[in-house]
Amino acid sequence: MSEVLEKIWQHQQISRVELVEHTGLTSGTITNLTHELIELGVIREFEAVSGNVGRRRVMLGFDSRRYRIIGLDIGRATMEIVVVDLNGKIVRTIERDMSDRKGPDDYFEVIDPLLREVKRDIESEGYTILGLGVGVPGPMDYGAGTLLDPPNFPGWKNYPLRSVLEQKFGLTTLIEDDARTSAMAERWYGLGRTTQNLVFITMGIGIGGGVVTDGKIVRGTNGLCGQVGHMTIVINGKMCDCGNRGCWETVGSIPGILSRWSGGNSMEQLLAAVRAGEPEALKCMEDTLSYLETGLINVYNLYDPELVVLGGRLYPYLADYLLPVQNHLRSRLYAFAKDRLNIVPSTYGTSQSAVGAAALVFGFLLSEPVRLLALTEG
Amino acid sequence: MSEVLEKIWQHQQISRVELVEHTGLTSGTITNLTHELIELGVIREFEAVSGNVGRRRVMLGFDSRRYRIIGLDIGRATMEIVVVDLNGKIVRTIERDMSDRKGPDDYFEVIDPLLREVKRDIESEGYTILGLGVGVPGPMDYGAGTLLDPPNFPGWKNYPLRSVLEQKFGLTTLIEDDARTSAMAERWYGLGRTTQNLVFITMGIGIGGGVVTDGKIVRGTNGLCGQVGHMTIVINGKMCDCGNRGCWETVGSIPGILSRWSGGNSMEQLLAAVRAGEPEALKCMEDTLSYLETGLINVYNLYDPELVVLGGRLYPYLADYLLPVQNHLRSRLYAFAKDRLNIVPSTYGTSQSAVGAAALVFGFLLSEPVRLLALTEG
Numbered sequence: 001m002s003e004v005l006e007k008i009w010q011h012q013q014i015s016r017v018e019l020v021e022h023t024g025l026t027s028g029t030i031t032n033l034t035h036e037l038i039e040l041g042v043i044r045e046f047e048a049v050s051g052n053v054g055r056r057r058v059m060l061g062f063d064s065r066r067y068r069i070i071g072l073d074i075g076r077a078t079m080e081i082v083v084v085d086l087n088g089k090i091v092r093t094i095e096r097d098m099s100d101r102k103g104p105d106d107y108f109e110v111i112d113p114l115l116r117e118v119k120r121d122i123e124s125e126g127y128t129i130l131g132l133g134v135g136v137p138g139p140m141d142y143g144a145g146t147l148l149d150p151p152n153f154p155g156w157k158n159y160p161l162r163s164v165l166e167q168k169f170g171l172t173t174l175i176e177d178d179a180r181t182s183a184m185a186e187r188w189y190g191l192g193r194t195t196q197n198l199v200f201i202t203m204g205i206g207i208g209g210g211v212v213t214d215g216k217i218v219r220g221t222n223g224l225c226g227q228v229g230h231m232t233i234v235i236n237g238k239m240c241d242c243g244n245r246g247c248w249e250t251v252g253s254i255p256g257i258l259s260r261w262s263g264g265n266s267m268e269q270l271l272a273a274v275r276a277g278e279p280e281a282l283k284c285m286e287d288t289l290s291y292l293e294t295g296l297i298n299v300y301n302l303y304d305p306e307l308v309v310l311g312g313r314l315y316p317y318l319a320d321y322l323l324p325v326q327n328h329l330r331s332r333l334y335a336f337a338k339d340r341l342n343i344v345p346s347t348y349g350t351s352q353s354a355v356g357a358a359a360l361v362f363g364f365l366l367s368e369p370v371r372l373l374a375l376t377e378g
Numbered sequence: 379m380s381e382v383l384e385k386i387w388q389h390q391q392i393s394r395v396e397l398v399e400h401t402g403l404t405s406g407t408i409t410n411l412t413h414e415l416i417e418l419g420v421i422r423e424f425e426a427v428s429g430n431v432g433r434r435r436v437m438l439g440f441d442s443r444r445y446r447i448i449g450l451d452i453g454r455a456t457m458e459i460v461v462v463d464l465n466g467k468i469v470r471t472i473e474r475d476m477s478d479r480k481g482p483d484d485y486f487e488v489i490d491p492l493l494r495e496v497k498r499d500i501e502s503e504g505y506t507i508l509g510l511g512v513g514v515p516g517p518m519d520y521g522a523g524t525l526l527d528p529p530n531f532p533g534w535k536n537y538p539l540r541s542v543l544e545q546k547f548g549l550t551t552l553i554e555d556d557a558r559t560s561a562m563a564e565r566w567y568g569l570g571r572t573t574q575n576l577v578f579i580t581m582g583i584g585i586g587g588g589v590v591t592d593g594k595i596v597r598g599t600n601g602l603c604g605q606v607g608h609m610t611i612v613i614n615g616k617m618c619d620c621g622n623r624g625c626w627e628t629v630g631s632i633p634g635i636l637s638r639w640s641g642g643n644s645m646e647q648l649l650a651a652v653r654a655g656e657p658e659a660l661k662c663m664e665d666t667l668s669y670l671e672t673g674l675i676n677v678y679n680l681y682d683p684e685l686v687v688l689g690g691r692l693y694p695y696l697a698d699y700l701l702p703v704q705n706h707l708r709s710r711l712y713a714f715a716k717d718r719l720n721i722v723p724s725t726y727g728t729s730q731s732a733v734g735a736a737a738l739v740f741g742f743l744l745s746e747p748v749r750l751l752a753l754t755e756g
Binding site for chain 2 (some may be wrong): 139148149197209213218219220221222223224225226227228230231232233234235236242243244245290291294297298300301302303304305306331332333334335336337338340
């Protein structure tokens with residue numbers, strides 16, 4: 001069933017005959033499985049007119065009429081809620097600045113009423129909510145559903161986020177590191193229809209990474225796989241919150257960049273000074289790009305992904321430099337691999353992690369549709 | 379069948395009843411599969427006496443009486459041939475210094491007669507050779523079975539190694555990057571019985587890495603996954619053969635270390651000078667360990683493996699420093715993960731890659747026994 005759903009997702013619209021071809025299942029099996037999925041409201045039939053003769057064919061696609069998924073991103077400076085249908089269409093977005101708030105109680109003062117309102121609205125329109133996906137700063141304890149000790153995120157140490165959310169809202173709840181939710185946004189709704197081996201790098205107040213291999217999140221033994229922001233870039237450099245020295249995050253995140261420039265305290269100001277040719281600002285930007293290049297070359301030589309996606313609140317300030325950075329990187333990669341370098345901006349901008357949080361639930365639906373729907377009924 | 383073989387390998391000796399428990403297959407299926415595997419000569423029955431009452435039980439284990447595997451390592455300074463039985467026991471080892479040889483023709487002058495002799499001896503003793511596994515300096519083109527342009531290994535660019543070996547020796551031939559074969563030696567014959575998520579780091583003339591996740595080699599999109607020696611450790615550092623600057627290999631390999639010391643030209647001399655307290659030698663060793671620590675912290679924060687295994691010709695010179703390096707690393711890791719740090723020396727020392735080359739063929743036998751045996755018959 002999972003395989004059939006994955007094929008439908010890849011093709012967006014596909015006939016039963018094509019499903020038989022692509023899965024190798026018998027047409028009887030396809031008939032039964034698609035019948036069941038239609039009954040469940042996960043997929044539906046469309047009539048498509050194809051070719052010159054205008055022959056009508058019955059196609060299958062995801063059904064956006066019965067279910068909704070909620071994605072929630074709890075960030076260091078913002079929180080965002082998105083509502084997504086089964087076609088990956090974002091039907092609602094709510095964003096709030098959280099930069100003056102600190103710790104779970106303070107955050108839930110904002111989140112609680114908004115999420116209750118969203119839930120009520122979806123249900124009053126007659127939709128069923130499949131689940132709540134949540135992106136938060138990592139690392140976390142996946143078994144317990146708690147945050148561990150996220151750097152630069154005071155008050156959240158050991159917070160039992162998953163069980164709190166489940167109790168508050170009564171929804172199937174999946175939580176994940178925000179760099180990994182961001183990667184999942186590409187994997188399911190963005191660029192992942194064509195490539196399922198990617199590294200997402202989110203740069204903002206911190207720098208995080210989400211590694212997707214063969215379409216699956218790779219977490220590592222302690223949930224630390226993909227902590228690209230905590231690779232040492234400056235040997236014997238500044239102490240980092242994580243315990244290491246000279247991490248990319250200490251020099252390449254927004255605070256890291258601004259700590260190397262005395263002329264102001266925002267990226268807007270830095271960029272204006274760079275445009276005005278201010279020498280210290282130029283040096284700061286040059287070093288920032290050098291750190292970025294080093295981070296990226298290490299990502300290539302360690303993970304060798306098909307695709308690197310850059311996102312986060314820092315990215316827009318560096319976007320103009322992406323082309324020269326890529327050209328420079330090509331000259332530093334193994335010659336045979338240099339033409340395959342592929343670095344692109346994220347599809348959903350500042351909503352990336354919230355959309356990816358919803359994508360977590362969508363991924364669960366595709367891998368275990370019957371189990372998720374049973375949880376939803378219960 | 380693959381699952382049954384994997385369970386037998388994990389337990390070394392296991393009864394049919396335990397196989398039913400561990401696989402969830404029916405006892406009828408286990409009876410049939412084990413019968414077939416016994417007929418094929420892959421496994422055999424043993425009688426084991428267990429418990430106080432001395433009850434006799436029929437156990438199953440791998441059969442070392444019918445098959446042999448040959449492992450070949452083609453290195454930058456040595457070549458080695460090992461012969462391994464199906465229990466992973468090394469029954470023969472041949473090693474040759476190759477430091478005055480250059481390029482395939484020169485190497486095959488040595489390899490050809492030795493490998494022919496080994497093959498003839500195995501066959502004259504009545505064994506069947508399952509295949510030839512080969513470790514070589516990467517990167518390589520796996521589809522074509524050719525080397526690409528390995529750094530510091532002149533004359534081998536684009537060499538069609540797999541087809542040449544197949545034609546010369548008529549054996550099923552698998553080729554792999556030598557850091558990955560080294561990792562496979564642990565995965566199948568070494569420490570991998572208890573942990574299947576490991577990174578092997580081989581340090582010698584070059585520095586390479588082999589990443590094993592859930593028991594499988596991870597190659598990446600271009601075969602570059604795990605090129606740990608080519609992560610930038612010294613920003614804006616020395617040019618490396620790979621195209622990048624400041625790679626760990628440029629400062630942390632044997633030539634990289636010796637390039638930072640003017641007092642001699644061997645690791646033995648450097649270590650003697652360190653013991654004698656010669657200041658430049660002490661500084662060189664201190665920096666070497668700092669680079670090693672940085673390399674290792676990056677490996678942890680990027681891959682988060684259960685186990686890191688260190689090997690290669692450099693390792694013995696650094697072995698005495700492993701404990702302080704580990705202690706220092708613990709203080710630099712995320713606090714919650716620091717007790718799980720586990721770095722150990724390789725099981726097979728200088729024979730690691732050759733043993734791992736044989737392990738490639740063993741892995742193929744376990745995943746597709748019928749296909750490999752059919753190739754062997756043909």
